[in-house]
Amino acid sequence: MDRLGVTLGLGAGALVVAGLWMGLVQAPPDAVQGEVQRIMYLHVPSILTAYLAFTVVLVSSIGYLVRGTRGWDRLAHASAEVGVVFTAITLFTGAIWGKPTWGVWWTWDARLTGTAVLFMVYLGYLMLRSVVEDQDRAGRYAAVVGILGFFDMIFTHMAVEWFRTLHQPSSLQRGTIDTALKLPLNVNLLAFVVLYAYFLARRLRLAALDEAVEARDLGE
């Protein structure tokens, strides 16, 4: 477990450095937006990683409700926490990108609002966990939020297709991204996914230690 954590940590560090170099130095500036567009290399991978994290929450929440084993619950909790962090990164980088391109830090665009709502759903998830003292109960209640939250996420993601939005549609999905920009983006995406795995491994280990300490204290 620890060795896995160290390997993931080193891998994530190397990939993030490589990804940043490729995105900030090596890749050409965007044809329309110029240098500002480089923030895409953080903004897009972070939301995709958050989606991945919340999908893991969905799967492990179902796993916990069906099986009832602590491992599934710890996985759901850890993944939700990391997902919230990546969603926060998305909102922050989005604001930084919005100021020079749209002229404002924040606007009530469907996708922005949807992402903010998604952030609140999982903050609520973490808050619910923290107020329920009984571990088993907290896990079951949180699992329900984790499952429902996933459908909110799909709604948020589809929002851009359904509403007239200021936010640009996904260039990745439409295939309108140039190869010179796509490679650095992919490297950054890989870096973020490995970073997610690293955070998850650390958080899982912490949760396991936490529970071990608690069990020992109760035993005394």
Place this chain on the structure above:
Amino acid sequence: MNFLALAAEILRKDLRIEARSREGLNTLLFFSALLVFLFRFALGPTEAQVRQGAPGLLWFAFILTGLWGMARAFQIERENDCLEALRLVPGDLGGVYLGKVVGGCCVMVATELAIVVMFGLFFHLDLWPAGGRLVPVLILGTVGFVAIGTLFAAITAHLKAREVLLPLLLLPLVIPVLLPASRLTELVLAGESLGAEPHWLRLLLVFDLVFLVLGYLTFPFVMED
């Protein structure tokens, strides 16, 4: 006990409690009237503003009264340890869920109709022509809201911080229902037909179904002690 019979029994019980105490509906109606007056103060005397914001304001009022209605559906079960009894119900707990959802919808739609009528009266909106199309929109929006609301009312009924946690958890999650419902309300009030923007109607129907199915499947885990 068979699933539907159980649901009907729970519904009958809740409606009987309501009919005898009249506590829920009376308070809700009074609260609704208060809200309509508050809107008048918030928006000033110009009716044009109210008219423009009507769909949003209506749903805002529905949410506020709905939250209270949801919480109440499980507060009545807390008295005399009725929750324990519900847990021990013979048969599928999903039946309890269905009964609670239908009961919650009845109370909420009744309140919504009262709010709409008061809104029309006090702000001189001619709602009659839209009425036939407005009612299905209200029902569809309410079903999605109550489907999740019932689930979270059951969760938060056990918790100390339930007054804060219920809206905190429920409101972000029901956005996929509230958004199309208020948009459809806007369309209907503008004299359009329900099918004018079919994707909103589809979206509302899909999320109603998704939330009902998920609620039915997860409710037994919420009730477990």
